[in-house]
Amino acid sequence: MDFVANLLPHLLNGLSLGLLFALIALGFMLIVGVMEVINLAHGSLFALGAYVAFTMMGWSPFAGLPLGVRYALVLALAPVAVGLFGMLLELCMRRTYGKDPLYGLLLTFGAALVIEEMIRVTWGSQEKTLLVPESISGAVLLGDLIYAKYRFFACAAAMALIVMLWLLIEKTKYGAIIKAGAHDGEMVRALGYDLAKLRTGVFALGTALAAIAGIVMAPIWGIRPHVGVDAVVPAFLIIVLGGVGSFWGAVVAGLMVGLVVGLTGAYASEWSLLSMYILFILVVTFRARGLFGKKSALDN
Numbered sequence: 001m002d003f004v005a006n007l008l009p010h011l012l013n014g015l016s017l018g019l020l021f022a023l024i025a026l027g028f029m030l031i032v033g034v035m036e037v038i039n040l041a042h043g044s045l046f047a048l049g050a051y052v053a054f055t056m057m058g059w060s061p062f063a064g065l066p067l068g069v070r071y072a073l074v075l076a077l078a079p080v081a082v083g084l085f086g087m088l089l090e091l092c093m094r095r096t097y098g099k100d101p102l103y104g105l106l107l108t109f110g111a112a113l114v115i116e117e118m119i120r121v122t123w124g125s126q127e128k129t130l131l132v133p134e135s136i137s138g139a140v141l142l143g144d145l146i147y148a149k150y151r152f153f154a155c156a157a158a159m160a161l162i163v164m165l166w167l168l169i170e171k172t173k174y175g176a177i178i179k180a181g182a183h184d185g186e187m188v189r190a191l192g193y194d195l196a197k198l199r200t201g202v203f204a205l206g207t208a209l210a211a212i213a214g215i216v217m218a219p220i221w222g223i224r225p226h227v228g229v230d231a232v233v234p235a236f237l238i239i240v241l242g243g244v245g246s247f248w249g250a251v252v253a254g255l256m257v258g259l260v261v262g263l264t265g266a267y268a269s270e271w272s273l274l275s276m277y278i279l280f281i282l283v284v285t286f287r288a289r290g291l292f293g294k295k296s297a298l299d300n
Contacts, residue, residue: 008145010266011259016151017220018258019158020213022251024231025238026165027209029250032239034181034202037096037104041089042210042235043228044115045082049211050218050227051119053078054128068133078215079208086207090200112228119225128223130215137219150219157216162251165209169247178202234261237280243293253291 024046031039056062056074065073089111096103136153139146169175181188181198189195213231221227234257241257242249257276265272283291 007263009147010263012147012151012155013266014259014262015255016154016158016258017262018255019155019162019251020217020254021231021234021238021258022254023158023161024210024213025235025242025250025254026162026247027206027213028232028235029239029245029247030178030202030209031206033245034178035093035097035104035199036101037093037108038101038236039203039206040105040108040232041111041115042108042206043230043232044112044119045086045207045228046210046214046217046231047119047223047225047228048085048115049078049082049214050130050223051123051128052081052211053215053218054123054130054223057131066133067131068135071131071133075212075215079211082211083204083208087200087204089207090203093203094196116225116228123225125225130218130223132219154216154220158213161209161212166247174201234276237276241280241283241290243290246290246292249290249292 024042028039028042031037031042053074056078057070062070062073089108092111093104093107096107132150136149138149140149140152141147169178177188177193177198180191181193181195181202188198210231214227217231221230238250238253238257242251242253256279260275260279261272264275287293
């Protein structure tokens with residue numbers, strides 16, 4: 001019984017981490033699916049979201065507002081600001097479309113380095129802390145167990161955003177266009193839709209998701225220039241682990257990675273990061289296309 005009681009807080013930590021990993025991966029997957037570009041700047045945009053939120057929390061127009069209202073405004077506005085920045089980055093990427101994918105890969109890698117250095121020049125290299133409202137900070141006592149309130153908030157926020165993204169993709173006209181663009185961009189253009197605008201919108205949405213994940217993760221991981229590396233590597237693994245192009249595959253894989261990292265971090269901290277690579281190797285060894293990946297014509 002004591003073992004179960006000790007295990008529950010670590011399961012909650014792993015669950016919140018997994019949901020946030022899934023959110024980062026879904027933004028990454030949207031860009032890969034529609035634009036066929038592996039956005040290596042995704043992690044840097046994750047970090048940029050946290051820094052923009054940190055700056056907005058101290059803005060003079062928000063100075064007289066209660067902390068809870070300020071946090072809600074920042075949570076809504078900071079991803080929009082990063083999404084607009086993402087649109088500018090997508091404009092730079094347009095010259096790489098239709099060419100060797102290596103060009104897009106190198107451009108986003110260069111963009112990641114530029115964004116990280118821009119963060120250092122603007123905010124410095126010292127770790128920052130994002131203030132959160134008292135209502136979601138501190139601890140809550142459930143029976144004999146103490147839980148961090150913020151972990152519950154992180155879980156709820158990630159689940160709400162994942163459901164909203166699913167509704168957008170599956171239940172709206174724009175979502176149908178996104179899915180069509182992921183399968184055949186030329187057909188989307190032939191049907192009269194502006195493929196350039198679609199790519200810009202998807203890139204903005206993907207970067208906004210990275211930014212909001214960075215904001216929610218900020219009180220857990222802290223805010224530092226290279227924090228994006230901690231986000232983009234799991235995101236890439238999760239997409240492959242869940243099956244490229246599978247929405248719920250990314251969610252399930254995110255939960256698996258979060259739980260494995262959370263539990264090994266609690267009982268064998270030196271294995272914490274290594275555990276997700278071991279999980280990845282085990283899964284792709286027996287199922288190369290990932291958990292929910294569709295069968296290829298090349299498979300026997």
